[in-house]
Amino acid sequence: MLRKKKKENSSKFRFKSKDIVSINDLSREEIIHVLEAAARLEKQNRLSINRTLFKGRVLATLFFEVSTRTRLSFESAFERLGGKVIGFADPGVSSTKKGESLKDTVNTVEQYADIIAMRHPLDGAARLAADSTRIPVINGGDGANQHPTQTLLDLYTIKKSQDHITNLKIALVGDLKYGRTVHSLATALSLFKCRLYLVSPPQLKMPEDYLKLLDERGIDYSEHEKVEEIIEVADVLYVTRIQRERFADPIEYEKVKGVYVIKKDMLKHAKPSLAIMHPLPRVNEISTDVDNTKHAIYFQQAANGIPVRQAIMALVLGLIK
């Protein structure tokens, strides 16, 4: 049987011992609470205050699928505040290669660690792990399903650049069909009454299920094929990669790939406050001449992963409220 977790009821929010598996697990208020905690930690980091928040704690990073970027962000976030990190970066070196079940792996790891951050190629793996262990599990990506810390750092970045999230005009650009990141972000933004512009090639439109959710939540959105149609009104341009593998016909790919590249000369009539984001790594979706404009915040976005992941881990460990 799967073990039940003990939940505490000490403050308004019950983050202690909570698993962060899916953005759907968090309410609007809980999301705001995480973002505020992250802002406090970012400030403390800058002033070198409270550098030992995670002292005596152990984070296990279980990466059943390689994702160097995400793993390094978790590890850096934890170690910078005095914590220790154990784990594996490649399933080849773990016992899972020998056929150990995920449940057995986390039941072993929970003997050595206080918290788990994991990535797995299969959908739902993080939920299974979370249900199997008494220590909190943070999902660092489970197949095509969820990657909630990415969504939270995206929201944090939006809030930091625009001062607020509610009522913003946000354009999601690129592969909206298969992109896990844009699905979770659209879901989260629907809690903040944002106006969404969904810009994609016709083959890679946002799935019906997500459009239905936006309808249910009364979100105003429109679908577009060209970035030019929305560039002058957008507050945020969230750009994602269009992968060649998504096209059965390579000619189709060649036709659309250039259409969704953001170049500096396209930004002439953009709002001065326009923020351009990208979950990285980028290939050629944003031309490098955009990097030096005030609009480019994708490297800050990656840096924001540190305070956001610190806030999430500190909250579920009960180290902050």
Add this chain to the structure above:
Amino acid sequence: MSEIKKEIKIPPIKEGIAIDHIPKNHALKVAQILSLGKEEGMVTVGMNLVSPKMKSKDVLKIEGRDLSDSELNKISIIAPDATVSFIKDYKVEEKIKVQLPKKVENIVKCNNPRCITRHQDVSTRFHVVNKKPLKLRCHYCEKNLLGDEIELI
């Protein structure tokens, strides 16, 4: 055209269960869930009977048989309006309407080939998102199942 008149076509049973209001052409699916035809007594299947409530329905009567909670849960997935009568000495002792469980555990298969439940030894689990039409969400991969996508284990 009374219901009683139609009921007569199906022979009464002394002891056992009668499952009524099964959607048209679903009686054999229910029989399959209950693995009928092994040890039980007489099994009567009525298909495409005319009912004032459902237009056309199926009925199943099984002699010398009881139902477990897990079987009732399974029936509720494919026959959400079914009623079950428990019969003793030709009389209905108790009649209940099946109810969808809040959590559907180990009854339905997830149709997402990349779902962890398809790769590791773990019971499936679904949340009921909508009752009519039935919409289930996989507890693990969060994919929704609707209509024909809902397949019993």
